[in-house]
Amino acid sequence: MKKYMLLGLCAALLTPISMVHANTLQDQLSAIAQAESEGKARQDAKVAAEKAAREKALLEEKLKRERTIAAAERKRAQQIASAEKRRAQQQAEAKAIREAAEKERLQDKGRDQSYEDQLRELQLAKMKLELESQSKRVKREDDFIDAELKRENARTDVIQSDADSNRAISTGAKELMQSEGRASETKAGKWFN
Template identity: 40%
Template sequence: MKKLIAIALALSSFHSYALTPQQQQLLAIQQTEQQEQQRVEQELHMQQQNAAVKARQRKEANARAEKIAQQKNAEQQAMRNQKAEIAMEQQKKELDYQNKMRELEYQQKQLELQQAQAKVSRTNDYIDQDLKRQKAETDVIQSHADANRNVSEGDKNLATSAGKAAENKSKSWFD
């Protein structure tokens, strides 16, 4: 385009002496049109450059916004992960606590069972001792009964012997 303008200017200055006024007017119109076309092309070129700059700026702004959004999403995801970790740790603590409580309850039940078994064992011992005591009392009573019976039999035998002796004595008096 610039070459055409340069050629047109060179021709116009070279032929300006030999041209008629009409040709000079045409040449002036042509030069004006070419200048207008150059101006329009320059404006178009400037608009294209401005559009390209604006597009690049929009692209950069979009990239920055996307990067900020990604960072924000990453931060939010990190916060969600941290909250999830804290929740999992809390849940683990609660489960551990519940397990310990169940273990303590189990141990307490075991101790209660052992106490009950010991109590039953002691109760059996008390019952055995009570039975032995009662047997001993029964033996003592039996011994007293046997002794009383022996004394009674002895008294009876004595009385019988004394009665026979008296009979014999009385018989011997009458005999």
């Protein structure tokens, strides 16, 4: 549309005009050419500006995608690092638990062995005491036999004493009866009782 206006303007200017106007016409044509070139330059600048704006928008979009991708990669790297850190921490905790359990097991084993050692020592001491006791008993067996014989002799003496005392009582009773019998006989043999 600008071209038509320019052409119309050019045609109007080309109509026979005086020379004075011819100079101005020349100036006008130059101005039109200059305006046309300025318009074309503005048009080219506008196209270039639009192209630059599109390129800038594309570049910004590309940078935005790259930033998004970089952010996603950073986030993924952080997640991986965090997961590795958690895994390492879990492994360290599991190792610490295993080591503590092993230490506890070894301590229990040590306590069990110590207890068994003490129990064996106690059993050995008990067996030694029993052997010593039996050994002393064997050594003193004659003393035990003598004591037993003395006890038996004492019982026999007590029995013998009881028997002797019973005999003495019965002999005394017999003699008493015999005396009483003789006395009765003597008394009965007398005339005057």
